[in-house]
Amino acid sequence: MNYLSPSEYESYGLESTTPGAWVAAASAVMDAHCRRATLGVAQYTERLRMVSGRNTTRLTYLPLTTVAPANSPVISARGRYSIPRRGEWPYEEMSASIAWAFGLPGLWNDLSVPDLDVSVDTGELSLPVNALGLAFSEIEVVYTAGLATLPNPVKVACAQIVRNAQSTPALNVRRGRLDRMYIDYFSDSLLDDTVRELLAPYVAQKVG
Numbered sequence: 001m002n003y004l005s006p007s008e009y010e011s012y013g014l015e016s017t018t019p020g021a022w023v024a025a026a027s028a029v030m031d032a033h034c035r036r037a038t039l040g041v042a043q044y045t046e047r048l049r050m051v052s053g054r055n056t057t058r059l060t061y062l063p064l065t066t067v068a069p070a071n072s073p074v075i076s077a078r079g080r081y082s083i084p085r086r087g088e089w090p091y092e093e094m095s096a097s098i099a100w101a102f103g104l105p106g107l108w109n110d111l112s113v114p115d116l117d118v119s120v121d122t123g124e125l126s127l128p129v130n131a132l133g134l135a136f137s138e139i140e141v142v143y144t145a146g147l148a149t150l151p152n153p154v155k156v157a158c159a160q161i162v163r164n165a166q167s168t169p170a171l172n173v174r175r176g177r178l179d180r181m182y183i184d185y186f187s188d189s190l191l192d193d194t195v196r197e198l199l200a201p202y203v204a205q206k207v208g
Contacts, residue, residue, distance in 0.1 A: 001038045003027045003150055003158040012159035026161035026190075030154075033191055035204040039154060041065050041146035043075070050079075050127075050136050059123035060204050061145040066120075074118055074143045077111040079127065079136035108140070147202075157198040164190045 002023050009016050009023075031038055048057050064073035117126035123145075127136060147154065168189060 001027060001031075001040050003030065003039065003154055004162075008155065009159075012155055014159055014162055018162065022162045022165060023158065026158050026165065029161055029190055030157060030199060033196075034199055034202045036061055036146075036202075039147050039150070039202055041067065041144055041148055043142065043144050045140065045142045047138065047140045049138055053135070055127045055129060055135060057125050057127075057139065059125055059141060059143060059145070060206050061143075062121070062123050062202075062204075063147070064118060064120045064123060064143060064145050065148055067144050070144075072113055072116070072118060073120065073145065074113050074116055074125075074141060076142045077113060077116060077139060078108045079111055079139040080108045081136055111139075153198040154202070157195045160192070160195050160198075161190050164192060164195075 002020070003026070004012060004014070004023050006016070006020070009018050036042075042061075044059075044061050046060060048059075050057060066073045111127070115128045118124075125139075125141065127139065
């Protein structure tokens with residue numbers, strides 16, 4: 001996905017004759033820096049470990065985006081229970097035995113999407129509380145995330161990377177071979193402080 005169209009080149013300080021390969025390569029560098037396939041809307045599948053004693057976790061790719069006709073960015077979710085370690089079960093031991101019998105630890109259980117509480121901006125996902133008190137140890141979530149409309153900072157960053165590439169002598173000498181591998185070799189010089197700051201909100205970060 002190119003983050004600048006030819007009609008936008010001059011508006012962002014590029015020559016109208018700028019080869020599309022420069023923009024395509026700059027967009028690929030942005031994707032790699034943000035650790036995602038695209039900054040646009042895409043579907044992701046994540047398997048996350050739950051912290052003991054908590055029923056909330058955080059999804060990696062933001063912002064979460066609802067794609068019509070869906071009513072939630074979460075497409076599906078499932079979780080599995082585990083037998084609590086010594087000292088983790090807050091109730092009497094007999095109730096633990098009952099919970100394990102009905103909770104079927106180790107098996108995946110489908111979750112109802114409407115029962116999930118999701119924060120679009122932060123990616124925080126809250127799970128429903130099990131009636132027997134058994135907590136999920138691991139969940140798998142399929143969801144959609146990304147930018148439905150590219151904001152100005154993303155386009156500015158793309159244009160800046162192109163300008164940095166054009167001003168790098170080694171790239172200018174071999175501009176006919178402007179492929180992703182060649183551009184990635186120079187990514188440290190192409191991604192200056194300004195570009196990193198512009199892209200900071202979109203870098204995928206796993207929360208442990």
